[in-house]
Structures are given as C-alpha cells and as structure tokens.
Amino acid sequence: MATFKMSTTEEDVSGKTFDYVIVGGGTAGLALASRLSEDPSVTVVVLEAGEANIGDPNILVPAQFGKTFTNPKYDWAFPTEKQKYSNDKEFIWSRGKGLGGSSGLNFCAWVKPPAADIDAIEKLGNPGWNWQEYMKYSQRSETFHPAAQEQMDVYPHTYEARFRGTSGPIHTTVPFHYHAVDSLFQQTLVNKGLKNIKDPYGGDINGTWMANANLDPRTWTRSYSTTGYFIPAHDRPNLQVLTGATVARILFDDAVDGHDLTATGVEFQHDGRTYQVHAKHEVILSAGAIQSPQILELSGIGRAEVLKKIGVDMRIELDGVGENVQDHTFVGVSFELTGSPETYDQMRDPGYQAEALRLHAEGRGPQRMGITSFAYFPLSAATIDAPVLIERAAAQVLATEILPPGRREQLDLQIACLRDDTSVDLQLIAFPGFFTASKISFNPTPEPGKSYCTVLAFLNHPLSRGTIHAKSASPFDLPTIDPHYFEQDFDLEILVQHIKYTRTMTDTEPFKSGVVREVDPGPKCVTDQDIREYIKNTHGTSWHTIGSCSMLPREKQGVVDPELRVYGTRNLRVVDISIIPIHIAAHTQATAYMIAEKAADLIRASWLQRV
Structure with a gap:
C-alpha cells in the first residue's frame, strides 16, 4: 500500500460541531463512521488514541502472528489482576491500538456463531437481535472469494453462496x-x-x-476495518479522523429533572493539551469492551462505589457498567x-x-x-x-x-x-x-x-463473570481488569x-x-x-471479551437498550462488542462488524424520525 498521510489535525476538530462524534477508530468505530458518512448531509468525526498504522507490513502481511502483540505502537497490552483460581497468574489482554483496533492485531479468523447463541441475546430482552438480523448485517460487511483452483487441487473446499456476502467492505477467502x-x-x-x-x-x-x-486474495493482505471501511471513505469532506486523541470524558448539558441527559460532545487530549469537540446529534462510544466502560465511568456513568473511589461526580447511576464481563x-x-x-x-x-x-x-x-x-x-x-x-x-x-x-x-x-x-x-x-x-x-x-x-x-460459554473498572479519573491510567477466570x-x-x-x-x-x-x-x-x-x-485469553456494557433491560443491570442507547441518556450510544450480554461460540471479529452495520441503520432511523 502506498504511503498514506492522515490530514486531520486538532485544529480541524477542536471547538467544532459535528453531527456524530465517534470515540474510537477501531473495528466497529471505523465501520460505523464509514456508513454514517455515506450521507453527504451529515458530518462525522472519529477520535482515535493510537496511531494510524496505515500500510504497515507488520499488520498487512497475514502470517506474522503475534509480531505486533505487546508492542506499544500496536497494542494496549492491558494487564489483569492476579487470578485466584489460576494460581495467581496475571495475564496480558492484547488489544489493537491504532486505526482498525483489534481488527489489525488479530489472527484473521473469520468465524460466525451458531444461530441459537444470537437468538439467546433476543431472549434476554433485546427485540431485533436475532439470527435473521445477524445474517442480514453480517453479510452486508463482507465480500467472499471462493477458494482458488490451486487450493482446490490440494484440499476440497465447499460453501453455500446464500450464506455469504458479495459486496461488503471486508474481503474474506480461503487462505x-x-x-x-x-x-x-x-x-x-x-x-x-x-x-x-x-x-x-x-x-x-x-x-x-x-x-x-479476512484476507484480500487480490493482494493477500489483511482486510480489516482500516482498509475496508476507512480508506475508501477517507477523502469524504464530511468525515474527519483524528489520531493520537485520548478521550477524557463525555460532555453533557445541565441535568433537567425528569429528563434524560443529552451528550453535547467530548473532551480529549492531544499532544498534552486538552480540547473539546461538540456533537449536534449523537456521541457514540466505540472504544471496545475494555475502554468503553472506563470512559463511561470517567464521565460519571456507572456504579456509585466505583465513581466515588475514582473521585468522579455521578451523572447517571448504572450498576451494570463494567460488570458481566465474559472472556474466552x-x-x-x-x-x-x-x-x-x-x-x-x-x-x-x-x-x-x-x-x-x-x-x-x-x-x-x-x-x-x-x-x-x-x-x-x-x-x-x-x-x-x-x-x-x-x-x-x-x-x-x-x-x-x-x-x-x-x-x-x-x-x-x-x-x-x-x-x-x-x-x-x-x-x-x-x-x-x-x-x-x-x-x-x-x-x-x-x-x-x-x-x-x-x-x-x-x-465457549463461561459461567464465570468478571469486571472492568476505571482505576482513577485519568484517561491514561489503564482500567482494572479482573476476569474471574x-x-x-x-x-x-x-x-x-x-x-x-x-x-x-x-x-x-x-x-x-x-x-x-x-x-x-x-x-x-x-x-x-x-x-x-x-x-x-x-491457559490464556482468546481476546474475545464481551459484556462490559451489556445490552439488557436496565433493571437487569443493562447499560444500553436494544437501540444501543445508554440508559439515562438521550443521544449517547455504545457500538462495539461490549454490548453482547451473553457469550457466543465464535471468535468475535465478524460480530463486531455486524454490530456496527446494524447500529448505522438504527442511528439513521432514529434521526430521520426527529427531522
């Protein structure tokens, strides 16, 4: 890939107002930004804490498994607490740092869950989150390429065309x-x-x-959120993506009794300075299962005891934030x-x-x-x-x-x-x-x-449940992770x-x-x-954490509703793998794209009703 230079600067973002402010330029964040910015009448900004890492062969060449793991250029390398039932071992939870998030760090496995696992999500109180919907939005994300003849000559490969996407941004094939x-x-x-x-x-x-x-057989390189969704959309005048931007908290208007809070933007840090960017329509958290709950807590949304411990004033009490964590x-x-x-x-x-x-x-x-x-x-x-x-x-x-x-x-x-x-x-x-x-x-x-x-x-389906909570009020302090393995x-x-x-x-x-x-x-x-x-x-982590911002009824420790809106807010959503409330028998990448695709339709429909 030719050298790619990011053009957005903090001056392009600071103090400006965009229709949609997306926190996190990872797997789901870039996919969502691409879909929303297809409408030239809306403006979108993405804030990503990591680097662009575009065109990097350490990411693009598929079989370099593990080469980017624990490297701070690519990996957050989150440490966990000692695990009581694993002989007090501590683990490192690798997560993608930079555009594309973990879709640029993973092992390129393209796996989808059994239908029953997705239907279970609907049974927990989430109408519209079922296998039929999963198939629709998952197929929208992919373009499948059948095995080449040279592969068929050495091993038989079968497929059914009706189960495969044919025009999506992510290319999949038999490697x-x-x-x-x-x-x-x-x-x-x-x-x-x-x-x-x-x-x-x-x-x-x-x-x-x-x-x-998720490989593109035309180049035999990784096909991920950056190459599939962002690169084709990067020159849209209504889309801005700022890297090196660490979000400190979500901003809200003054509370009015009896009314949900309205998110007005976010505060972020870039090169040691603090800035704000404003949202006309929505703020969307796509920071992943580890950092989305942390940012909610830094913004005053979460469990009372956690917010008190980190010294953040409560805006909305939601006991489910950072709870119900499940990992493969x-x-x-x-x-x-x-x-x-x-x-x-x-x-x-x-x-x-x-x-x-x-x-x-x-x-x-x-x-x-x-x-x-x-x-x-x-x-x-x-x-x-x-x-x-x-x-x-x-x-x-x-x-x-x-x-x-x-x-x-x-x-x-x-x-x-x-x-x-x-x-x-x-x-x-x-x-x-x-x-x-x-x-x-x-x-x-x-x-x-x-x-x-x-x-x-x-x-596949752990009965144990863990927690992820902010360690302090600083966005630069990695959260406390206890998977309770x-x-x-x-x-x-x-x-x-x-x-x-x-x-x-x-x-x-x-x-x-x-x-x-x-x-x-x-x-x-x-x-x-x-x-x-x-x-x-x-044993080790499979990097498949879910549940920390569970989509469940509020009275059942839910954090978001079936439209992914955070309870107690009018226009704050979470769009990433953290919303899955019960684990699925699948590697989670394909599901993260599906969530973004469905969320794009939910968001567009919501604002069409208001205009």
Whole structure:
C-alpha cells in the first residue's frame, strides 16, 4: 500500500460541531463512521488514541502472528489482576491500538456463531437481535472469494453462496493452509463421529469444518476495518479522523429533572493539551469492551462505589457498567508429527521466513496463511459423564443465593444450552505448529527440523463473570481488569474435558499414524488434577471479551437498550462488542462488524424520525 498521510489535525476538530462524534477508530468505530458518512448531509468525526498504522507490513502481511502483540505502537497490552483460581497468574489482554483496533492485531479468523447463541441475546430482552438480523448485517460487511483452483487441487473446499456476502467492505477467502495438518484433524474428527459441515456460516457450526480468513486474495493482505471501511471513505469532506486523541470524558448539558441527559460532545487530549469537540446529534462510544466502560465511568456513568473511589461526580447511576464481563480462554495440547510435514514451525528458520516474505510479494507462499481447521461440538460428544457434569454445574448455579439482577436468566440459558445435545460447548482448533506453554512467544523453542500440531481448546460459554473498572479519573491510567477466570469451577472442568477428548484423537486414524508423541502437557500429566494444574498454568485469553456494557433491560443491570442507547441518556450510544450480554461460540471479529452495520441503520432511523 502506498504511503498514506492522515490530514486531520486538532485544529480541524477542536471547538467544532459535528453531527456524530465517534470515540474510537477501531473495528466497529471505523465501520460505523464509514456508513454514517455515506450521507453527504451529515458530518462525522472519529477520535482515535493510537496511531494510524496505515500500510504497515507488520499488520498487512497475514502470517506474522503475534509480531505486533505487546508492542506499544500496536497494542494496549492491558494487564489483569492476579487470578485466584489460576494460581495467581496475571495475564496480558492484547488489544489493537491504532486505526482498525483489534481488527489489525488479530489472527484473521473469520468465524460466525451458531444461530441459537444470537437468538439467546433476543431472549434476554433485546427485540431485533436475532439470527435473521445477524445474517442480514453480517453479510452486508463482507465480500467472499471462493477458494482458488490451486487450493482446490490440494484440499476440497465447499460453501453455500446464500450464506455469504458479495459486496461488503471486508474481503474474506480461503487462505493458504498447511493441508497435511488440516487433513489429519478433519478426517480424525469425522472418524470420531463429528459431522463435516459444508458451510459453517449459516448458523450451524456443530461439527468440523474449514474456516475463512479476512484476507484480500487480490493482494493477500489483511482486510480489516482500516482498509475496508476507512480508506475508501477517507477523502469524504464530511468525515474527519483524528489520531493520537485520548478521550477524557463525555460532555453533557445541565441535568433537567425528569429528563434524560443529552451528550453535547467530548473532551480529549492531544499532544498534552486538552480540547473539546461538540456533537449536534449523537456521541457514540466505540472504544471496545475494555475502554468503553472506563470512559463511561470517567464521565460519571456507572456504579456509585466505583465513581466515588475514582473521585468522579455521578451523572447517571448504572450498576451494570463494567460488570458481566465474559472472556474466552484457551489452552493447547501439542503433538510432534511424523514425517515432518511443512508447518508454521519452519517460520522459525530465518531463511525460510525470508523466502516466504519474498514469495508473498509475488502473491505466493506461506505468508498468506490463515487458521483454518475448526470443530465445535456438545459436551455429550466428548464424554459419557456429560449429564453428571452438567447437572453438577446446574446445582452450583442454583445454590448461589445472591446474584446480580438478571444474572440468573443468563445462567439458566447457559445451562439449557449445555443440556441440549445440538449445542456447541466445546471448540477445538488445529494450529499447524508448536503453540503451547508460552503461546505467542513460541518459547521454549521446539526441536529444529521437527513439525508439530497444536490442538487449541476454547471455553465457549463461561459461567464465570468478571469486571472492568476505571482505576482513577485519568484517561491514561489503564482500567482494572479482573476476569474471574474459573470462579465457576465448571469452566475449568469443561477445559479438562477438552484435553481428555483431544488426547483420544491419537487412538483414531489418521491422527494415530500421523503423530509421534504428545509434547504438552506430556506423559507426566495423567490425572484430572494434573490436567487442572496444567490448564491453570498455561491457559490464556482468546481476546474475545464481551459484556462490559451489556445490552439488557436496565433493571437487569443493562447499560444500553436494544437501540444501543445508554440508559439515562438521550443521544449517547455504545457500538462495539461490549454490548453482547451473553457469550457466543465464535471468535468475535465478524460480530463486531455486524454490530456496527446494524447500529448505522438504527442511528439513521432514529434521526430521520426527529427531522
């Protein structure tokens, strides 16, 4: 991509009035800004705390997994509190810093949830948030490219056109993949009884299947919010995007008894100076699941005890802000493969990596790689003990006498899901390389010349709930994050069952012949208690946090209503993944775009009614 220079300055924004002020130029923020600014009669400004990072090969070249993680140019690297039920481990929650947000930091997995998970959101009191609506808006965000002939020659790829978008800003396709690993994984799981899914993008993911990636096959580069939504819209005269702008608080007019507050703009800092920008119609928070609740609290919206602690005067008491936090966590089981097939492990060889980069410039080679082999299935497919384990979890939930308002409805839905043999409680991914113990850093280094496969196990529907709250009144102090991992023991138990199931794959062909040995957790990890300790010591975040600004009825600790409007306000909305109130069995990127697409229609409809 040619060098791109951002043209908006603080002088273009400070003291000015725009119809829409969007806080956060991430996955959802840029998508929303692009859609709203399609109407030339409205003006939009986006404030992004990070840099533009446009045209950066560390972002654009797909298979450089983890290269941007913890680098402060790209990553907020939020630390968590010590986790009591994970041997007091502290975690780093990586999140995209800069235009495109986490869509410029992630592993390019393009995954959509099962229909039942989205319909559950509607059941919690959110009319219009169902699978039919999800499909409509999700398809609006994407342009799908079928597998190329060179890919079909080495691996069969199937799809149904009716489940795919054809004209959206985000390009998706079948990426380059190490097909020997995919064949091992896919065929083994079919032989173990899982069904092969022709197309997992129509609401049924219960089985094993090959995923797409958000890559543009015309250039084999990452297709994300910046390239898909912002670049085509950047020269619109009604759209301004200011980077390096840290929002300190939302501004409101004076309170009038009996009336909701009106957001009038935001206060932000840029190069050490404080500025204000004003909103004629709406202020929209798109700062993500970690920083959207923080900004609400800095603005006087949240729990009384939190606001008192950070010294911020209360404007609206909303106990749900920063609560109901749910995160997917994962753990890996790694295997050495027979015959040393080509895998991502070869990327550790500088010569191989240099050649891969050279080939990428020609639109060829393994730097086009994506993560492709997925499987989702119910607990009952993994263990005959499923009914006993599920009823034990249900009893623990029932025994909890004091729950926040609305929490029991969520947990009841989750227990009902577990009891349903068509649900997807477990998730496995075949990563074609060594990816355990240290995760992204790839240390300790596996043996040179050998190839590995790591089966990654993900917790889809955690029963545990965490919190995210502002640490102080300063926008530069990272919030306090406590995910409460494994506070509900069933969350740990279901990962134990993941690992036990994964280990049985070595009893089934072709995995049986394709594997030399299990490397992690290894032969010394035998009992369930051993497995529990392995999980506690090695699990990590999947970067899929939701719930911190939950879309629920206000009396059930909701923060936003079904139109994404913050309770107690007339014109403040939250448009990002934080609004999802109950977790979904999917990686969250595609859902973030769907939220932005739907929000654009909600916002336009709202203001058309007022003019």
